[in-house]
Amino acid sequence: MSDKKYWENYYKDLDKYNKDFLKDNWMNKYKKIICSVKNNNAIDLGCGLGQDTQWLTENKFNVISCDISSLALTKLKSIQPNANTMQIDITDDLPFNSNSIGLVNANLSLHYFSMDITKKIFNNIFDILEPGGLFIGRMNSNKNNYIDKNCEKIEENFYYNKLKEKHIRLFDEEQFNSLIEKWKVIILNEDKTIRRGREKYTWEFIFQK
Numbered sequence: 001m002s003d004k005k006y007w008e009n010y011y012k013d014l015d016k017y018n019k020d021f022l023k024d025n026w027m028n029k030y031k032k033i034i035c036s037v038k039n040n041n042a043i044d045l046g047c048g049l050g051q052d053t054q055w056l057t058e059n060k061f062n063v064i065s066c067d068i069s070s071l072a073l074t075k076l077k078s079i080q081p082n083a084n085t086m087q088i089d090i091t092d093d094l095p096f097n098s099n100s101i102g103l104v105n106a107n108l109s110l111h112y113f114s115m116d117i118t119k120k121i122f123n124n125i126f127d128i129l130e131p132g133g134l135f136i137g138r139m140n141s142n143k144n145n146y147i148d149k150n151c152e153k154i155e156e157n158f159y160y161n162k163l164k165e166k167h168i169r170l171f172d173e174e175q176f177n178s179l180i181e182k183w184k185v186i187i188l189n190e191d192k193t194i195r196r197g198r199e200k201y202t203w204e205f206i207f208q209k
């Protein structure tokens with residue numbers, strides 16, 4: 001189910017990723033809330049090249065940067081030699097103790113899965129966070145025009161792109177309802193950003209255990 005091959009290829013063209021063009025510093029506007037977390041053990045889930053890892057580290061978090069792509073992690077290490085990286089598949093159980101983490105970030109890394117798997121991931125994140133801990137991140141909005149003739153529908157708002165060999169999920173506000181029953185919603189906000197030179201609509205969220 002995981003698109004490991006797609007992600008390894010995505011990060012193959014390393015020179016392309018030496019630039020900061022993925023970095024939109026989306027967390028700046030939530031800095032006060034994020035930095036109010038007392039336990040500074042943080043996980044960056046689906047960290048990619050570690051833009052958010054860098055932001056969190058600069059804001060005093062001890063971050064473990066996790067991704068399915070070993071190439072992304074190697075590149076991250078070349079940019080941030082002190083980074084603590086771990087290759088994991090988010091769809092498996094998370095290798096962290098219950099109630100041990102203050103903050104989990106998943107920036108644009110949890111919109112590739114069926115609803116059942118997405119629920120499992122949300123529950124696993126809930127488990128590793130300490131009470132009061134924050135789960136922050138962003139998901140694709142369904143305002144993005146990403147579905148084309150190469151996309152096979154698997155379930156509502158969930159597709160497989162046969163050409164790219166990659167899954168994609170789009171979110172509207174309602175879809176969060178079944179995921180966040182156990183969570184306190186601090187922020188759930190639709191916004192627009194620029195990534196890789198193009199406009200992108202995202203849901204930004206901060207949920208509290």
Ligand SMILES: C[S@@+](CC[C@H](N)C(=O)[O-])C[C@H]1O[C@@H](n2cnc3c(N)ncnc32)[C@H](O)[C@@H]1O
Pocket residue numbers: 002003007022045046047048049050051052066067068069072088089090091106107108109112
């Ligand atoms: C769109 S990128 C976002 C990367 C980074 N968070 C950022 O903001 O640039 C999605 C990331 O999720 C990772 N990813 C996708 N599926 C994964 C999985 N099953 N387990 C772990 N990481 C995964 C990809 O390798 C990729 O780095």
